[in-house]
Amino acid sequence: MPVLDLKNVSAAYGRIQILHEVSLHVNEKEVVCIIGPNGAGKSTTFKVIMGFIDYLGGDMVFNNQNLVGSRPDQILGLGLGYVPQGRIVFNQMSVRENLEIGAFLQRDKQLIRESMQYVFSLFPRLEERQKQLAGTMSGGEQQMLAMGRALMIRPTMMMLDEPSLGLSPRFTDEIFEKILDLAKTGMTIMLVEQNAARALEIADRGYVLELGKNRYEGTGKELLDNQNVRRMYLGG
Numbered sequence: 506m507p508v509l510d511l512k513n514v515s516a517a518y519g520r521i522q523i524l525h526e527v528s529l530h531v532n533e534k535e536v537v538c539i540i541g542p543n544g545a546g547k548s549t550t551f552k553v554i555m556g557f558i559d560y561l562g563g564d565m566v567f568n569n570q571n572l573v574g575s576r577p578d579q580i581l582g583l584g585l586g587y588v589p590q591g592r593i594v595f596n597q598m599s600v601r602e603n604l605e606i607g608a609f610l611q612r613d614k615q616l617i618r619e620s621m622q623y624v625f626s627l628f629p630r631l632e633e634r635q636k637q638l639a640g641t642m643s644g645g646e647q648q649m650l651a652m653g654r655a656l657m658i659r660p661t662m663m664m665l666d667e668p669s670l671g672l673s674p675r676f677t678d679e680i681f682e683k684i685l686d687l688a689k690t691g692m693t694i695m696l697v698e699q700n701a702a703r704a705l706e707i708a709d710r711g712y713v714l715e716l717g718k719n720r721y722e723g724t725g726k727e728l729l730d731n732q733n734v735r736r737m738y739l740g741g
């Protein structure tokens with residue numbers, strides 16, 4: 506049984522249909538990556554899973570729970586963490602305050618402290634800089650903060666949208682290391698990445714989306730070895 510299972514999911518913004526019967530699944534403790542050109546519907550796939558946009562049809566199940574018709578906060582409450590594209594942090598708030606906001610579903614102060622310790626154990630830099638304003642952190646640090654904030658709900662699965670976008674090679678390396686660290690803890694991960702070769706190297710499986718449709722799928726290695734995928738997405 507997959508942890509996350511999408512079958513023939515279609516979605517639109519207003520009247521413009523973007524996803525056309527997209528199917529994908531993620532098994533427990535897998536790292537699955539989604540690649541594809543700009544505008545392919547990768548971020549839209551995450552948004553429809555999280556309940557941010559209306560869907561037109563299809564099935565979406567997470568941990569045996571039907572996601573269709575649920576609100577984003579209910580979906581987070583099921584243990585599905587989400588880090589949107591673009592390193593969105595609250596610039597005028599400290600690192601610590603940003604993390605506290607991530608725990609908005611949790612009322613128990615002790616559990617919030619424990620979650621914060623858990624995040625600090627994964628990202629020691631956030632602990633060192635907990636009083637710093639988020640807006641003054643480097644891009645890579647902000648990405649870590651965005652991931653840390655999503656981890657405050659103690660999810661069993663994380664969806665990461667373009668975690669390395671716009672980062673220097675050094676920070677890209679660091680973010681990929683963090684994703685691997687997270688995977689080693691047993692976290693189920695689905696990520697979207699423009700750094701396709703890099704993502705496929707660490708992924709168990711991957712999907713290629715194009716024009717809002719499934720195009721290719723396979724193990725990370727199969728996709729890396731696929732001539733068409735290489736030519737179109739991996740620079741030959």
Ligand SMILES: Nc1ncnc2c1ncn2[C@@H]1O[C@H](COP(=O)(O)OP(=O)(O)OP(=O)(O)O)[C@@H](O)[C@H]1O
Pocket residue numbers: 518521523541542543544545546547548549550590
């Ligand atoms: N809020 C919105 N309203 C209307 N159209 C949108 C909206 N957000 C995205 N779109 C359109 O949906 C399509 C898919 O966008 P999406 O952001 O899912 O692509 P993507 O694969 O994540 O691309 P990228 O690699 O550029 O992040 C695009 O044509 C985009 O213009």
Ligand SMILES: [Mg+2]
Pocket residue numbers: 547548549590666667
């Ligand atoms: Mg996107």
